[in-house]
Amino acid sequence: MIELVLAIITIALVVISLTLNIIILIKNSQKQHVNTNQDESIKEITGLISKDLDDKLSKLRIELNTSLSNFQSSLSTMTKNEFTGQNTQQKQNFDSMIQSITSNLKTFNDTLLNNTTTSENKLENIRTTVEKSIQSLQQDNSKKLDEMRQVVDEKLQKTLDDKLAQSFDMVTKSLQKVYESIGEMQTLASSVGDLKKVLSNVKTRGILGETQLGNILEQILSSEQYDTNVVTKKGSKDPVEFAIKMPGKDNSFIYLPIDAKFPMDTYQTVLDAYETSNSDNVKSAITALNTKIKKFAKDIHDKYIDVPNTTDFGIMFLPIEGLYAEVVKSGVTETLQRDYKIVVAGPTTMAALLNSLQMGFKTLAIQQRSQEVWKILGAVKTEFDNFEEVLTKTQERINQASDQLEKLVGTRTRKIQKRLDDVTKLTQEEATKLLDE
Numbered sequence: 001m002i003e004l005v006l007a008i009i010t011i012a013l014v015v016i017s018l019t020l021n022i023i024i025l026i027k028n029s030q031k032q033h034v035n036t037n038q039d040e041s042i043k044e045i046t047g048l049i050s051k052d053l054d055d056k057l058s059k060l061r062i063e064l065n066t067s068l069s070n071f072q073s074s075l076s077t078m079t080k081n082e083f084t085g086q087n088t089q090q091k092q093n094f095d096s097m098i099q100s101i102t103s104n105l106k107t108f109n110d111t112l113l114n115n116t117t118t119s120e121n122k123l124e125n126i127r128t129t130v131e132k133s134i135q136s137l138q139q140d141n142s143k144k145l146d147e148m149r150q151v152v153d154e155k156l157q158k159t160l161d162d163k164l165a166q167s168f169d170m171v172t173k174s175l176q177k178v179y180e181s182i183g184e185m186q187t188l189a190s191s192v193g194d195l196k197k198v199l200s201n202v203k204t205r206g207i208l209g210e211t212q213l214g215n216i217l218e219q220i221l222s223s224e225q226y227d228t229n230v231v232t233k234k235g236s237k238d239p240v241e242f243a244i245k246m247p248g249k250d251n252s253f254i255y256l257p258i259d260a261k262f263p264m265d266t267y268q269t270v271l272d273a274y275e276t277s278n279s280d281n282v283k284s285a286i287t288a289l290n291t292k293i294k295k296f297a298k299d300i301h302d303k304y305i306d307v308p309n310t311t312d313f314g315i316m317f318l319p320i321e322g323l324y325a326e327v328v329k330s331g332v333t334e335t336l337q338r339d340y341k342i343v344v345a346g347p348t349t350m351a352a353l354l355n356s357l358q359m360g361f362k363t364l365a366i367q368q369r370s371q372e373v374w375k376i377l378g379a380v381k382t383e384f385d386n387f388e389e390v391l392t393k394t395q396e397r398i399n400q401a402s403d404q405l406e407k408l409v410g411t412r413t414r415k416i417q418k419r420l421d422d423v424t425k426l427t428q429e430e431a432t433k434l435l436d437e
Contacts, residue, residue: 209260209319210241217242220354232257233306240304244357246311257304260317261296267323290332297342313341321346
């Protein structure tokens with residue numbers, strides 16, 4: 001039946017295709033006839049053919065619709081009959097399948113029930129065994145834990161006792177060191193207090209600066225090159241602490257006065273002003289320090305400088321480098337040199353200045369003694385001429401002695417040898433033995 005339907009559809013499609021081709025040809029022929037202006041008769045023939053084809057196509061369409069309707073009815077009837085037969089057969093097969101499945105399910109249910117009962121019995125046995133094992137294991141673990149706890153407690157107690165003993169020893173030693181440190185701090189505090197007392201006393205500060213200056217002079221110069229506590233100005237009763245002997249004319253000398261100053265209070269005020277970071281306080285403190293330094297310079301100039309008995313300048317020694325640096329930074333040193341002929345020196349610059357003076361002393365000593373050196377060289381030359389004369393005479397005497405010795409060795413030896421020719425000569429062994437006796 002399906003093959004018949006397919007054949008009809010194929011025929012219909014072929015007819016439709018032919019019809020469409022004929023229509024296209026007619027359309028094309030109509031266009032060509034219109035473009036070339038053919039006769040009206042051809043148009044009429046074409047119209048008749050087109051009408052005839054349209055009628056045939058209409059009939060063919062009706063027939064195809066009728067055939068398709070019939071085919072659809074037949075196909076529906078056949079399908080319904082076939083489905084009814086198949087449904088009956090499938091129902092029978094389905095009932096049989098249900099019965100088989102029901103039987104299998106019943107068998108499976110029985111088997112599952114038996115397996116469940118068996119499994120429950122086995123699980124009960126396993127549970128009982130496991131409970132007994134767990135109970136026994138718990139008892140063993142409890143005993144072992146008690147033993148371990150006892151051992152751990154003993155070790156912890158021992159370790160704790162040892163650690164406590166060590167810690168106690170360490171704490172005791174630390175406390176002992178702390179006590180010692182406290183004692184040292186107390187000693188240091190006492191020393192600082194004593195130093196503070198020393199520095200707070202003007203006279204003591206002066207002694208400190210004088211001592212430091214004396215140590216520097218002692219290390220660099222010899223004791224003959226400077227004097228201590230000497231009056232350098234005629235008619236004055238104020239002795240200067242130290243005065244260096246500067247070489248003068250005709251083996252004389254003049255003094256270079258050096259005085260130590262230590263304005264600790266004013267310098268401490270400057271340091272405190274720096275800590276406050278207040279520019280006004282700093283300027284005020286520096287001004288006060290410069291004023292005191294100028295006063296010291298004026299005192300040195302008026303009390304100790306006396307040209308030509310002294311140099312036309314003096315030295316102010318400041319025993320602290322920080323104080324010296326602050327004075328130099330303030331720019332007051334130029335004023336001191338210009339107005340009072342005073343040079344400011346700290347510990348380092350003082351040592352450098354004294355080393356320079358020492359080199360000058362050595363150079364001057366060499367210049368002064370150069371004439372003595374020439375005299376000594378002249379004396380050496382005279383003595384060398386005398387030595388040459390004596391050496392010549394000695395050489396002549398040595399030559400005479402050599403000639404006499406040669407004469408003695410030659411002539412006398414030959415005479416003795418001639419006298420001994422008649423004597424019988426002994427062997428070496430006999431001669432040695434005889435002489436040894």
